[in-house]
Amino acid sequence: MGAHPRIYWKILPFVVAGFFIVPIVVVLSSISGPYSDNWQHLVDYVLLDYTFTSLCLVMGVAFLALLIGISTAWVVTNYSFIGKSTFEWALILPLAIPPYILAYTFTGLFDSYGDANNLIRQIFDLGETFTFFPNVRNLPGAIIVFGFTLYPYVYLVTRNSFLNQSRSLREAGRLLGLSQFQVFYKIALPLARPAFIGGLMLVIMETLSDFGAVDHFAVQTFTTGIFRTWYGLYDLDTAMQLSSLLLFVIAVFYFIELRMRKDVKHTTNNSTFTMLAEVDTKGLKALVPFVVCFSPIFIGFVLPITQLIVWAIEANMELLNARFLKTSLNTIILGVSSGLICACLALVLNFSVRLNTGDLLGKIKSLLSIGYALPGLILAVGIMKLFVYLDSQFYSVFEIALTGSLVGLLLAYIIKAYALANSAIESGYTRISTSIDNSAQLLGSSGWRLLRKIHFPLMKASFLTAVLLVISEVVKELPATLVLRPFNFETLAVTTYMYAAEERMYQAAGTSIAIVLIGLIPLIFLTKMIRSSRPD
Amino acid sequence: MLRIVSSTLLLSFCINSFLFAQEVNVYTSRHYDSDYDLYEEFTKNTNIKVNILAGKGGALLERLKAEGKNSPADIFFTVDAGNLWMVQKEGLFQTIESPTVLRVVPSNLRGPNDEWTAIAKRARVIFYNPSSVSKSEIANISYESLSHERWRGRVLIRSSSNMYNQSLVASLIAKNGEQATEAWAEGFVRNFARKPQGNDRAQIIAVANGEADVAVANSYYIGVMLSGSAGEEQRLAAKKVRMIFPNQQGKGTHVNISGAGILKHAPNPYNANLFLEFLLSDKVQEYMVNKSFEYPIVDVAVSKEMAGFGVDFKEDATSVKVFGDLNPDAIRLMDRVGWK
Numbered sequence: 001m002g003a004h005p006r007i008y009w010k011i012l013p014f015v016v017a018g019f020f021i022v023p024i025v026v027v028l029s030s031i032s033g034p035y036s037d038n039w040q041h042l043v044d045y046v047l048l049d050y051t052f053t054s055l056c057l058v059m060g061v062a063f064l065a066l067l068i069g070i071s072t073a074w075v076v077t078n079y080s081f082i083g084k085s086t087f088e089w090a091l092i093l094p095l096a097i098p099p100y101i102l103a104y105t106f107t108g109l110f111d112s113y114g115d116a117n118n119l120i121r122q123i124f125d126l127g128e129t130f131t132f133f134p135n136v137r138n139l140p141g142a143i144i145v146f147g148f149t150l151y152p153y154v155y156l157v158t159r160n161s162f163l164n165q166s167r168s169l170r171e172a173g174r175l176l177g178l179s180q181f182q183v184f185y186k187i188a189l190p191l192a193r194p195a196f197i198g199g200l201m202l203v204i205m206e207t208l209s210d211f212g213a214v215d216h217f218a219v220q221t222f223t224t225g226i227f228r229t230w231y232g233l234y235d236l237d238t239a240m241q242l243s244s245l246l247l248f249v250i251a252v253f254y255f256i257e258l259r260m261r262k263d264v265k266h267t268t269n270n271s272t273f274t275m276l277a278e279v280d281t282k283g284l285k286a287l288v289p290f291v292v293c294f295s296p297i298f299i300g301f302v303l304p305i306t307q308l309i310v311w312a313i314e315a316n317m318e319l320l321n322a323r324f325l326k327t328s329l330n331t332i333i334l335g336v337s338s339g340l341i342c343a344c345l346a347l348v349l350n351f352s353v354r355l356n357t358g359d360l361l362g363k364i365k366s367l368l369s370i371g372y373a374l375p376g377l378i379l380a381v382g383i384m385k386l387f388v389y390l391d392s393q394f395y396s397v398f399e400i401a402l403t404g405s406l407v408g409l410l411l412a413y414i415i416k417a418y419a420l421a422n423s424a425i426e427s428g429y430t431r432i433s434t435s436i437d438n439s440a441q442l443l444g445s446s447g448w449r450l451l452r453k454i455h456f457p458l459m460k461a462s463f464l465t466a467v468l469l470v471i472s473e474v475v476k477e478l479p480a481t482l483v484l485r486p487f488n489f490e491t492l493a494v495t496t497y498m499y500a501a502e503e504r505m506y507q508a509a510g511t512s513i514a515i516v517l518i519g520l521i522p523l524i525f526l527t528k529m530i531r532s533s534r535p536d
Numbered sequence: 537m538l539r540i541v542s543s544t545l546l547l548s549f550c551i552n553s554f555l556f557a558q559e560v561n562v563y564t565s566r567h568y569d570s571d572y573d574l575y576e577e578f579t580k581n582t583n584i585k586v587n588i589l590a591g592k593g594g595a596l597l598e599r600l601k602a603e604g605k606n607s608p609a610d611i612f613f614t615v616d617a618g619n620l621w622m623v624q625k626e627g628l629f630q631t632i633e634s635p636t637v638l639r640v641v642p643s644n645l646r647g648p649n650d651e652w653t654a655i656a657k658r659a660r661v662i663f664y665n666p667s668s669v670s671k672s673e674i675a676n677i678s679y680e681s682l683s684h685e686r687w688r689g690r691v692l693i694r695s696s697s698n699m700y701n702q703s704l705v706a707s708l709i710a711k712n713g714e715q716a717t718e719a720w721a722e723g724f725v726r727n728f729a730r731k732p733q734g735n736d737r738a739q740i741i742a743v744a745n746g747e748a749d750v751a752v753a754n755s756y757y758i759g760v761m762l763s764g765s766a767g768e769e770q771r772l773a774a775k776k777v778r779m780i781f782p783n784q785q786g787k788g789t790h791v792n793i794s795g796a797g798i799l800k801h802a803p804n805p806y807n808a809n810l811f812l813e814f815l816l817s818d819k820v821q822e823y824m825v826n827k828s829f830e831y832p833i834v835d836v837a838v839s840k841e842m843a844g845f846g847v848d849f850k851e852d853a854t855s856v857k858v859f860g861d862l863n864p865d866a867i868r869l870m871d872r873v874g875w876k
Contacts, residue, residue, distance in 0.1 A: 041868050045868075113769065218876065232594065314767070388602040388603070403602060482591060488588055503734065503735050
């Protein structure tokens, strides 16, 4: 195949890769020094603390996300109980809530003067100073917040793996006298390991790059340390060196995830796919799977949404003013533009890899997905440094400054969300047979014409999915937006952050709800896929 | 489709830039809703559009430094003198020449060479719960005395990542020296009722709820809470606490400013001057005092919420310039004593 692969289809991926990599290189170049005196101070007093806190956070979140993700996946694939078909897709709803918004609602609920404590005091007629719920603004609180918003990453892949596991293996286990739990523990779980470890790596990367939630809880992690070094000690170089350190850690998790994704392909066996016999549950026993599935949805979705709606009502809907609408419009414009750009890029890149089946091109293409793992803050620092340099070189020629323009923000979003667009387009392409390409080429359609006239119409659904996935990521993004946005350009996430930092939760409710609603759109598509992923 | 999006984007920019021939670009770390009404008022009066980039002071400063002479910013408007001083040190301000500004603002509230001017003042005061703190305990209180053993487990203050705390500690270093301040901070941290968390308002509410006895926080928060604009719960909480100006027997209460200056590479310096004069006009000062509950720079009455706590208090005269200069020292000191 690929009779006349024109040269620019070959070069394009390298050009795009260049754009993606330069900001990272800018940050990493700080390692070459110079190292300021602040390093001695950091090493002596805080670095150990940042590292230890980040480590505890990651371990706690990993444990919680695995516990929730695997138990819910096991229960929905092996038991029949009330509401099961709803739980199956509803379990991913917490993905629509960014960790920082869950953090805001948690403090609103569980602070000593929070609504939950007020309620308990009212019901049991207790003294004003009585607090029932423990303080959440600490490490355990942060672990709960990340665990309950990120577990769907584990749930999604583990459920898939359980569904696709060979039935005969489990039946053999049962025949050899294993109990249901032993089948889970000795057969199903080890087989699903590559899947859930892959999902877990996503959870860890998201946790490590978060800024909003840990900032609100005053938990000192690496990311907050980077902010503090930059803005408090006025030391951007040291902040970039700290960032590089964090990047190395994230890179390790990224490659583990990549490795596991390869292994998943070896361990799933679709040819023996048959419906597993589900265990019927009755009476009190039926409550167990129900509670296992209901509690994460309640804590990660129902509770925060309810709190946000209550706040919005108490704020008397003052939220729907011109400024709110403009902020929403800004956010949507940003989301849609980056969504379209990402989807087009992904389409063109996948197309060029399809035409030129070279190992190097394929590698470049998968390298571009690393942007997903980059903390927004680090990305923003890299882009800003890069633009400042470009401006100082070329401003006199073009008279247009890149710094403080929308270009920087869009670039950050594209790098961060490209992986999502790529995965949608990639899976779309697997459904188009290469024989179509060959026939088209025989009939004289190749290159651009093949892409436009044949591939694109066949891929419309995947293209739309790609755009939507990117939008949901862009709407949530906080740290890069804080650093890079231009004049008069507030987004929903930034406004939410500003209000929440001032503890004006009532005013933060409107923008938070808007973020969640937009984040729900791509989830609706995902839930459709989940519902259709089981044979009847 | 890409073409449609890009042309819409371009068009919206064009509309924005042609609609108002005149503009002034403001980098600000103030994000009070009331400020936006002020900017609209300014546009109504002068037909000059106010472009706002809101963010944390430190972030804006870094952005200014990065943009250098290409920066579109005319005005840097921030809630902490430390950041003003940092901009001044980088040589990014120009001298304010407006006779009006120089006439209404006393010289100690302007930069050494009129690089910037204060727009409003706030005091870092102590809030206490009268049901658990006796009159004799709180009378003549100073920041320094909060490290005394008598306050063990009774004190609240927010995180050391916060600018207001960094300025307070910087002023203490300037006044008492680094060693003495570090010794003080060790005792102070030992007296914390809980790990620092939440903002100033959260500390006041916690004192109202009896979680601790005293809190160090900025003065205007109590005004916002008492006004009821933040909800009935916060108004009731605010009524349970008392506010006191510390160090009245010594050098005075730590005062910080909201201030602004015109940037050296400002594309619209004339408009920037008009904007500063506008902010310092009696009408606007009165408006700010009643909306953000700060203390005014010109001679107008403070809000009724704040007047209840007294208006004549001794202010620490430590030059605000040291806040910026000693800010990194303050952070390192707080790191050393484990002030999270």
